[in-house]
Amino acid sequence: MKLSNTPVTAHTFGDIPFSLKRDDLLHHQFSGNKARKLSAWLELEQPEITTLMSQGGVQSNSLYSMAALAKLKGWQLKFYVERIPTWLKNHPMGNYRGALELGAQIIETNDYDKVLEEHFREPRQTQSHTLVIPEGGHSEEAMSGVRRLAQEIIDWASQNVAQPVAVALPSGTGTTALYLHKFLKPAAIEVLTCPCVGGKQYLIEQFMALRESDFPHILELENKHHFAKLYEEDFRTWQQLCTDTGVEFDLLYDPMMWRCLSLWYPQNTDKHLLYVHQGGLLGNESMLPRYQRKFSSI
Structure with missing residues (x-):
């Protein structure tokens, strides 16, 4: 089974144009980061x-x-x-x-x-x-699979984009973001991430545990964001993202990343944003009812 060469599609979220690396389509049971x-x-x-x-x-x-x-x-x-x-x-x-x-x-x-x-x-x-x-x-063993993803991104960018490229994805332990940064930096492609599970310091500690010292650009929200807590703004962001793109996203990680990107983009309109889909859609089966119960009016 080849876990590679997923398509890249074009979308707009609000006023943010972006490309989407469809890693949710890798395999029906085995997808995303x-x-x-x-x-x-x-x-x-x-x-x-x-x-x-x-x-x-x-x-x-x-x-x-x-x-x-x-x-x-x-x-x-x-x-x-x-x-x-x-x-x-x-x-x-x-x-x-x-x-x-x-x-x-x-x-x-x-x-x-x-x-x-x-x-x-x-x-x-x-x-x-x-x-x-x-x-x-x-684990460091994760490096080889992320290296292939990085090469796919480099190949796509060289053939399709004239602007500087910024690649975005949310982080739990940050393994994918860290190794993408390692392999994309020589190609002058920036990697953006956000700390979904803990704060910035927690994410840096996870990076250091993998014996790396050069890290991707970490974006944060103005207020503390607690993992798996239900936020109305996260739910609204997820709804808009799904509506604007016609693609379903993960409710646990993706809303925070897109809220961070909404703050980042106005100062970076010269860059072409590539978002890496994280898969994880089965988790919505349990997360969505929680949101619907708490924010039934939305």
């Missing part, structure tokens, strides 16, 4: 591996992507989470439902910190048949 980061493990040739071990949030895009990777490779996924709400166990939805349908074993543990310390602080193969991948693919 997670597919790019995990592609190195998809290509791994180690027939002795039977089990994939990872950890994270019970509704994270990472959970579903890991489950898809394991399914494609014929592995059993063991995914550790801190808690599975009772209502979710009774009514599975979103990434949790999708991962279960792909055969994932989702393990709720009261000793989550102990599990992290034993298995994930320094990811490794704990046994010859078990492969350990950090949360969200936050």
Whole structure:
């Protein structure tokens, strides 16, 4: 399976013209930045591996992507989470439902910190048949898949754009943004990102953990933005983005990035903006009802 060469389409969001790298179209189960980061493990040739071990949030895009990777490779996924709400166990939805349908074993543990310390602080193969991948693919192994994405962007820009190009994408651990910056900087292509999970300092710490010292341009909102909290402005931004483009975007990460870009663009109208679609649309199955309940008048 080739995870490459997704199309680039032209759109406008409000008064911002931009191109969209459609990485949501990579594969129906394995798409967006997670597919790019995990592609190195998809290509791994180690027939002795039977089990994939990872950890994270019970509704994270990472959970579903890991489950898809394991399914494609014929592995059993063991995914550790801190808690599975009772209502979710009774009514599975979103990434949790999708991962279960792909055969994932989702393990709720009261000793989550102990599990992290034993298995994930320094990811490794704990046994010859078990492969350990950090949360969200936050690993130097992610570099090869992101390098291919960067080359696709360089090739596209050289053939289609005369202006300076700025590439934008939101960040969790920031792995994709960091490695895109590493490979696009020599081509004079700027990378913009925003810290969705923590603040700017948290994101810089994640960058440094991957032993890099040159970082993409980090954009921030004027006020603190809490991960997974529902914001009316995020919902309005998402609605407008979907309406203006005719493309569905992720509700958890993309609205914050576009709010940041709305502040960035007026001083950068000379640049051609390329947005990298992050996939993650299955997560909308659980996020959208939350927004609809809280902001029913919108």
